[in-house]
Amino acid sequence: MLDLSVSLAGHRLSNPVMTASGCAGHGRELSRFLDVAALGAMVTASVTAEPRAGSDAPRMLETPAGLVADTGLSNPGVAALLRDLPWLHSVGATVIVSIAGSTSAEYARVADQLRTSDDFARVMGLEVNLSVPNASAAGRSFDDDPLSAATVVGRVRERLPRRTPLFAKLAVDARDLVEVAAACLEAGADGLTLGNGPRGMTIPVDSPTHRPVSVVGRASGAAVRPMAVLAVQRVHQAMLAGRMSPAPIIGVGGVTSGRDAFELLRAGATAVQVGSATFADPRAPARVRDDLARLLDSWGCASLGDALPTVVQSAAVPAGRSDPAAGRAPMTNDH
8 A cells, every 4th residue: 555644743644635724614515525534634714713704705716727815714713613623523534723813812812712622632733824914014914024923823832732733824925935934933833834825816807898896815726836836945945954943844835636746745845735626626635635646656656755855854053042943853855
């Protein structure tokens, strides 16, 4: 049997393929089409402290190579997610909860609500979505600024048990991506998710006189994949060069096939997420996993590690500083 298992922040996953936040709800709808327990992990839609209605319609428009979406963080709130955790546990899913907020205090509040829940033990880790507007920064995203991103990560980290992995999710077009990523790891993140799609806009044109309603939001789909690959490679290389602590990277953006997934893994990711492809094909995460297995089998590989170079990431720590990664599982590209 081909071994697709990967080690992610101290946890062993059966395979590297996950859902992407916002594209599969909390798993109930998706479970009609595939076994969510057979995925590497189920990443929930981002939840905030209280329910949010989100943006007015239209929220999402299709482009020739993906989507542009602005949901305004529409979600039922963390309390609704907590009601779904027992079901996710009952079907055997590995759960990563995505959280968001308008202020660092709101992120901390969501983390508190999760940690004090009786069902928190059913959560493998948290993903902190930082590609959302910062209420105190004139609408700029938290991941546009290293200090803002690190403040959120730090406040969430101090509210969680140290054994709970924390992944900072950044946009592929975040300003000073490497610096922001390094700041998140310094603040206590155990890994990174790269990343949310770039900002974009689409305007439907049906006729010269038609006045359509445009959508300005995050782009996703095949057009984003080269940007996601570059983002993963840039941060991975910065780790190898000692510019930041070594940590696992989850790659996301335009994954629709096993080859797409392997491209992100080859760039330095430990795992990948499947997002907007799920809207067109609810079985997309399972199909990508199976396609990756067939690809590796065709190359004569017995495991995912056989297809990737072993690169022990022993980033040097500047003199006089303690290693912020101390206590974490050592990261290699030997998946």
